[in-house]
Amino acid sequence: MSPSPVVPPPLIEVVAAVVVRPDGRTLLVRKRGTAAFMNPGGKPEAGEEQRDALVRELQEEIGLLVESTALQPLGTFETDAANEPGHALVAHVFLLELASADHRVAAEIEESRWVDPAAPGDLPLAPLAAEHLLPWLLAHR
Known part of the structure; x- marks a missing residue:
């Protein structure tokens, strides 16, 4: 009998923003019906470019009107979905x-908070924010 093949978990692809204000705090949001705070963003629509998707999501979720050129790429991160x-x-x-x-x-955002990346307090954080993006901010600010 051969071993069962390992099946990777289903994959969700998103765009996300590390939104930072001049005092170094970063914006985290919590979607309605969930507990974890995460970076604003969402799923691109079919055929949508990453920057265009993020511009759309920022406007829909938190009312920010930004030019795609204001978005500086940080990279691609893999983790568990929140x-x-x-x-x-x-x-x-x-x-x-x-x-x-x-x-x-x-839209689906129920709450937002400006968070000090060095001391986010006892907020429940999504894995992307906790494991990757808040540590990135601490290392690069």
């Missing part, structure tokens, strides 16, 4: 530095 147990996440991440912290929660 809200889909047993799923893997591949996130194409961009940095967005804001001069003003004005935004509003909209």
